[in-house]
Amino acid sequence: MKKAVIAALLLVLAGAGIGWGLSAPTRMSAEEAAALTEGDAARGEPVFWAGGCASCHAAKEADGEDLLKLGGGLRLETPFGVFVAPNISPSETDGIGAWSLVDFANAMTHGTSPGGENLYPAFPYTSYARMSAADLGDLFAFLKSLPVVEGKAAAHELGFPFNIRRGLGLWKRLFLDPAPVIAEPLNGAGVDRAVWERGRYLVEGPGHCGECHTPRDFAGGLVLADWLGGAPAPTGEGKIPNITPVEGGFGSWSAADIAYYLESGFTPEYDSVGGEMVHVQENMARLPASDREAIAVYLKAIPPISAGSD
Known part of the structure; x- marks a missing residue:
């Protein structure tokens, strides 16, 4: 009986270890990171509009130049809880001003923060993972040229188990794929x-x-x-x-x-x-x-x- 309990405990520990490894945040490979180059803000502007960045990260009723003030705060209510869009202005304390290009690319294509946390897929990195290195560099250059907005957005409002970011690593292994969805045109x-x-x-x-x-x-x-x-x-x-x-x-x-x-x-x-x-x-x-x-x-x-x- 004692041996059976020990064996079961070892299996549980082994399973937990495997799960912990599989749920680890991922990052770009060295080769992918090396393909990134300093971008051009003018080329990055159409990428910004194509990506819909202002729709989530500007103020809810923003218009005109205010669309370029990306202080976040928009509340996205979902069956999993409320996600709040973060500040992605060039603020070094509250936004992405202190990020490197590699930090930005890891967030965009791997859903991994500079601090090594899994990001929630309310941020659509499962799509942004298909973006080219050139567009990532240009978009980052454009974002860095925008007005600084101070102040952090509110925290997400999530209950258990959705508030455990580590588990998103397993989710990403199932649903994060940079391959095209449609391989060939129908006709x-x-x-x-x-x-x-x-x-x-x-x-x-x-x-x-x-x-x-x-x-x-x-x-x-x-x-x-x-x-x-x-x-x-x-x-x-x-x-x-x-x-x-x-x-x-x-x-x-x-x-x-x-x-x-x-x-x-x-x-x-x-x-x-x-x-x-x-x-x-x-x-x-x-x-x-x-x-x-x-x-x-x-x-x-x-x-x-x-x-x-x-």
Whole structure:
């Protein structure tokens, strides 16, 4: 009996040790870090708008130049608790002013803070993990050029077990993957591959469209088999639409319709953009027309998802 108890205890300890190792925060490899170069703020501005940084990190009703004051504080209410967007201004005490480029890239692509903590995926690093080293450098340069905002944002409001950051390391092993979601265009023969791939990069990477438009499983991971097929709103009110080319829905929009919507906020039926999509559309309107067109080409050539369509 005593031997059985000892054996069981050893198994528990071994399992705990394995779990502790697997949940450790990860960082860029030496080769990945070496690929980072000092960026250019002017090139970083469109990356900033594509990434929607101001939508979460500026004040809730911010407009104009105030969109560039990234003091955080926005409350994101989810089934897992309330997440509060942090200060990402160049403040050295309260923001990211003391971060190195490698620190920033680790947060963006690995969800790991400079202090070695796992970050919560309310920050969409599962999408930002697909960003290029060049864009990361340029975005960091732009963020460092913005106004300093003093003051730390409030802490997250999370109950057990979601307040245990270490466990996120296991979550990231399941759901953090920098590989493209859609490998090939649906109708490759009729698509300019370079344009489609640019659209894929913007949608799957900095644009992080899947974070809202794709349903999640019980653990909060994206169900990639239903990529962009629509999902319940994170707030629990309403639904975020299916934006795959499904018949009778978004598939009736042409690529030109999609590009114009992203530029103007008007649908083919002359309805105007509403809800949280207002911020997204306003960000997309700041991109080059070629990027909006690339996004449209991508969305027209991905698998249609009938489940969850509107």
